[in-house]
Amino acid sequence: TFTYNCLLNRLVRANRLDMANELFQNMLEARCSPNASTYIVLIRGLCRVGEVQEACKLVKQMKVLNLKPGLIDCNVVISDLCKAGRVTESLALFDQITNICTPDVVTYSTLIHSLHKVGKLDDALQLLVQMTDQGLKPDAVLYNIVISGLCKARKVSDALMFFRTMSKSCLPDQVTYSTLISGLCKERKVEEAFHLLNDMIERGQAPDVVTYTTLIHGLCIASRMDDAQKLLEQMVISGLVPTIITYTTMMSGLCKEGRVDEALELLQEMINRGCTPTVITYNSLINGLCRANKMEKAHELLAEMCKRGYKPDIFTFTTLIGGLCNAGKSDEAMHLLEDVVSRGEVIPDVVTYSVLMGGLCKEERLDEALALFKKMVQSGCKPNVITYNTLITGFRKAGKLDGALDLLTEMVESGFHPD
C-alpha cells in the first residue's frame, strides 16, 4: 500500500491523473487495500483538475470503507475544493467529515472564507455561529477573514465593530489593520485609514509593505498622487522594499491622473532596481496609454509584453478594445475581438462585450450594438446592470426613446433593478 501511495503521489504531482487512476485500479485488482492516504492523494489530484464529481465519489467510497483521514488531510481537501470554486461540494464534504472527525478553526475558516468569495455572507455568519456553538473560539486568522468579508461587502462599519471585539486572547495583527485600512480606502475614507495606521503603530504593530501599498492605493483613489509618491519614499526610508504590487499601484495611479509618461519612467526605474513587471503592470500601463489616446504606443507596449513572454489576458484586450472605441474606431475594436476570439487567446466576458457595445452606441450604431448583445447572450454570457445601462444610454442619446424603454422593460423583466 505504501509503495502504491508513493507512486500515486508522484503521478498526481506530475499531472498524470489518467495513469494514477490506472494504477489505482491496478492496486485494487492486486488486492492491495488503499488506505486514507491513498484516497487523499487521488482526491487532491482530482480537485486540482476540477473533477470534483469524481473526487466526491471517492470521498463517499472512503466512508463506505470506513477509512478515517486525519483532520489536516480533510482540511487540505476542503481547501482544494474551495480553490476550485466548489463551495457547495466543500460544504457537502464538510458534512461528511463531521462524521469522521471534528472540524477545527481552520476547517471553519476555509469554508467561511470561500462563502464570502461567492457573496454568501449570511451563510458564512451562520457557520461562524455554529462554530462558536461547538465551543470553538475564532483565532486571529478567522477574525481577519470575517473582517475582510465585511469590507468586501462594503460593510466597513460592521467590520470595525467586529474588530473592536478583538481582545487579549486574540489581538489584531498587521493583516487585521491592513484589511481595515483597505476597506476604508475603498470607501474613500483615507483620513480614517491613516488614523488606523496610527492606532496600529501605537499598539505595537509595525506597518509592513502591504500596509503601505494599501495606503498608497488609497491616496491614488483620492487623486493625491504626490502624497502617494511621498509615502512611497517614506516607506523606503523606513527600510521596507516596495514590491511589484507597490510599483504597479503607483503606475496605475499615475495613469489614471493622465501621467502615463511618468508611469512609464517609473516602469524603467523599477526594472533597473531589479523588480520584474507582471501582466497587471502592463495592463495598467496599456490602460494609461489608451486613456491618453496613444493607441499606437498601447499596441507597441502590447507587442513588447508579448515579446518578453507575457500572455495578454482578458483585461489587456478589453482595455485595448475600450481604447479603440474611445478613439471612435469601433470597427477596429470589433476586429480585435474577432481576432482574439478566433485565435482562442481569451474568452470575452460581460465587460468586454459591454465596452464594445458602448463604443458602437457612441457611433450611433445601435443595431450592431443590439446584434452584439444577442451574440453575447447566445454565447452564454449574462448581461448585467451596466450592460443595460450602456445600451439604454446609447439609445437615449440617439433620441431613440422607444428602444430605450424596451430595453428598460427587458432589464426589469430579467430581474435587474434600474439604478
Added chain:
RNA sequence: UCGUGUGUUUGAU
C-alpha cells in the same frame, strides 16, 4: 518531519 485557512495592484455605464 512535511502538508491546510487571512490583508495590498489592472478592464465597462
